[in-house]
Amino acid sequence: MIIGEQKPFDEIWEMVKDHKQLLVFGCNTCVAVCHQGGNKEAEILASLLRMRATQEEIDIDIINGGIERQCEHPFFESAKDLLDKSEAVLSLACGIGVQFVAEKYMNTPVYPALNTTFLGDVKADGLYTEKCQACGDCVLGVTGGVCPVSRCCKRIFNGPCGGSSNGKCEISKDLDCAWQLVVDRLEALGKMDDYEKLAPVKDWSKDRAGGPRSFKLEDF
């Protein structure tokens, strides 16, 4: 899922403080799981902004709301009235949601409350780790289900490099060497033959190198 982190409060405040009316708008799917951008967080952030506005003696009408997903048209139905009457929107969605709202409401300023950080999993309560970079050409089938694009610091396809030591990466002693994980997993699967195969040069045109990507289902 998409992981995001709330921007520093002062940065958010600077973006929105000159408006007379503001909708703090949550996105209750991915970024709600990491407790940063859901409808509950929108309520908390709106409350913090109201307190700051009161302290600074600035009059802003701050309301909060949210929908399940800010990246799909049908979900906006329930918030149509709220959005129609808003002077500005502080979106707690990922970068996708912020842009989606901005495209839908051409004349409404939309601000991001989050920094969208990565595509990851929930490793433990409150711990999220990067697992995919959406490179567009998945190699997990031959790397034992461990992604060298997102998990190897050097994105090496025929690893490990010389910086791998005791299963850890030279970048940090807390970081697993992705290629050690690949080897461990291939060994467990009895597929070490795959490790010996030289990976071909990756087609990066399917990644961002080919520009913004899209995908269309012809039968829709």
Place this chain on the structure above:
Amino acid sequence: MIGVNPERVEFYNLSAAQGPRWAEICTEFTEKIITMGPSPIWFALQKKKQSAETEKQFA
């Protein structure tokens, strides 16, 4: 961040079985808050209310 003394907020992790401890914390915290006096937000709200009333009187 919002101009409130962090001393005014405390987090506790209690189970549903810790009722007496909960009561103890509430009492301690109430005493602490009383000693600290009203928050700056309370003062700001009072000021806002007063200026709104003054405006109303002159209107």
